Amino acid sequence: MRNRSGLAVAWLVFALAAMQGEPARAQWDFPGGFGDWGWGGWGGGATVAGDQARGLGTFAQGAGFYNKQTAIADSINVDTVMRWNDYVFESQRLANQARLRRMAQRREANTERLEDAQKRLRDQPTPRDVTQGDALNAALDEINNPRIYAKALRAATVRVGGDVIRNIPFRYNAAMITIGLHQLATDALPAPLLRPEFAKDFEAIKALDLQILAQVDENEAADPATVRKLLDAIYDAEGTAAAILPRGSLDQKQADRYLKALHGLVVMLKAPNIESLAAGADRRPDATLGELLTFMNAFNLRFGVASTPTQRVHYNALHSQLVALRDEVSPPTGVMATITSLPGSASSWIQGFFSGMSYDDLRKAAPRP
Numbered sequence: 001m002r003n004r005s006g007l008a009v010a011w012l013v014f015a016l017a018a019m020q021g022e023p024a025r026a027q028w029d030f031p032g033g034f035g036d037w038g039w040g041g042w043g044g045g046a047t048v049a050g051d052q053a054r055g056l057g058t059f060a061q062g063a064g065f066y067n068k069q070t071a072i073a074d075s076i077n078v079d080t081v082m083r084w085n086d087y088v089f090e091s092q093r094l095a096n097q098a099r100l101r102r103m104a105q106r107r108e109a110n111t112e113r114l115e116d117a118q119k120r121l122r123d124q125p126t127p128r129d130v131t132q133g134d135a136l137n138a139a140l141d142e143i144n145n146p147r148i149y150a151k152a153l154r155a156a157t158v159r160v161g162g163d164v165i166r167n168i169p170f171r172y173n174a175a176m177i178t179i180g181l182h183q184l185a186t187d188a189l190p191a192p193l194l195r196p197e198f199a200k201d202f203e204a205i206k207a208l209d210l211q212i213l214a215q216v217d218e219n220e221a222a223d224p225a226t227v228r229k230l231l232d233a234i235y236d237a238e239g240t241a242a243a244i245l246p247r248g249s250l251d252q253k254q255a256d257r258y259l260k261a262l263h264g265l266v267v268m269l270k271a272p273n274i275e276s277l278a279a280g281a282d283r284r285p286d287a288t289l290g291e292l293l294t295f296m297n298a299f300n301l302r303f304g305v306a307s308t309p310t311q312r313v314h315y316n317a318l319h320s321q322l323v324a325l326r327d328e329v330s331p332p333t334g335v336m337a338t339i340t341s342l343p344g345s346a347s348s349w350i351q352g353f354f355s356g357m358s359y360d361d362l363r364k365a366a367p368r369p
Contacts, residue, residue: 054088054144055176055268057298083349085146088176090346092141095175130319131312133171133303139322142330144297152329156290158321162281164314165292170278171220171304172271178216180350181265185209187347190258192251193237197244201237205262208233212269227269228369234262235368238359257355260362261347264354267365272299289321 118138120126125135143152185206193202208230212222238259245252277299281287296302306315354362 054085054297055173055300057300080349080352082146084353087180087346087349089144089146091176091179092144092173094179095173096137096141125319130315131306133169133305133315136303136315136319136322139319139326140293140296140303142326143293143322145330148330152325153290153293155328156288156293156325158289158325160287160289160292160318160321162284162287164318165284165287165295166278166281167311167314168278168318169304169306169311170274170296170301172274173300173302174216174221174269174271176300177265177269178213178222180346181209181262181269182213183347184258184262184265184350190254192241192245192255193258195244197240198237201233201240204233205230205237221271222269227266231263231266231366232369234259234266238263256359257351260354260357260359261351263359263362263366264357265350267362268300270366274299274301289325 121129121135121138122142125138129135143149186209189198189202208226211226212230215222215226241252241255241259245255277295284291303315303318306312
């Protein structure tokens, strides 16, 4: 049995440990969370420190409740999770900057600089910025900085109310996942995957990656048919590796590390049923801002467009609460510097995050089309 870290993780919201009556064998602690993947079974009190892993609830939902200890918990140590959090944070910044550039291009006066747009969203958002969710997401991103998030969650005790949460028009954050996919697809392949037997597989993977990147850039969602084609190509590459690389060899391990990362990100690319996840929130009138943050990050959610008068009222209140929390835990320091690409090590972080998961786990979460 591995040593347990003293840090608790709020993102992987498994209830299986209680259901099975088994002790967790991992370096992570899996607190009770959203019951059957929603608000109906919320059991409070999880704490978060430096090892939160945003978006993994989405993976866990895809994988199902089975065998949580060996599927995920045993495969990820605290250092790997902290690196994943840094990767997610920087990926989100890249996705945000791409979105701001698109917003500027759509304006009649499209001369607004990226830095000016960031500053406006942070300090002087327009009513439209709030209604579109962009101002709320700007505050959310600062709060989600891995270096202050634990402090923010402890401070986020203001009551939001489950009725408000139930009415939030969440959207799934596919952009962050596609950045990871693109990083993997465009980085140098491990040496074993450079063999000519893999050429056709990776030609397809790279082409489909570009299609998905463009789809998410345009519509904030990937075409399911294209995702199925990508998954099919990944299965082909996995099959080729199993056929030609000696079992247990270093070549096989290097290939598996890369292919598992591709497969795992495709699992996370599939949007969860947000309506189902949010069901039951209205039975929690005492739900706090911290619980809302935990829920959104567990399932990789963002604020969408408020389209009704009630949603717009809720957004104005939530924006004020998020800004107050942001300023409490991280005093204004100006606009974060623009970044143009992720560090080269990001691909290694992604691979390390999924490397301990078995192909059985990945294939149950994302079966071959």
